[in-house]
Amino acid sequence: MREAKWSVLELFRPRPEWRERVGREFLAAGVARRVALMRAGAHALGPFEIEQADGRWWCMSWEFASPAEAAPLQQLAADPAWCERIEVRLLEGHPYDPSDGLPGF
Numbered sequence: 001m002r003e004a005k006w007s008v009l010e011l012f013r014p015r016p017e018w019r020e021r022v023g024r025e026f027l028a029a030g031v032a033r034r035v036a037l038m039r040a041g042a043h044a045l046g047p048f049e050i051e052q053a054d055g056r057w058w059c060m061s062w063e064f065a066s067p068a069e070a071a072p073l074q075q076l077a078a079d080p081a082w083c084e085r086i087e088v089r090l091l092e093g094h095p096y097d098p099s100d101g102l103p104g105f
Contacts, residue, residue, distance in 0.1 A: 076082050
């Protein structure tokens with residue numbers, strides 16, 4: 001079974017029009033929208049963009065070959081406490097921590 005792929009891209013000084021679009025479409029939706037996609041059986045999650053306090057942006061995505069590969073992350077996403085913890089970590093600008101249980105570490 002192929003391991004889930006986790007990709008993180010740090011973006012500096014995005015174009016203002018792109019930043020505005022990302023702000024409206026992604027930040028307003030937050031983690032909850034991504035969790036809803038996972039619960040619906042999505043095979044891919046993301047991209048998810050977040051602006052850090054220092055103005056840098058993170059773009060994250062998960063890709064899975066099958067629903068079975070996505071199942072462990074979907075199980076985590078069903079836990080509201082886990083979702084809240086991940087959202088807080090993202091908003092604090094710390095998108096990856098092995099203890100979060102996200103795939104690809």
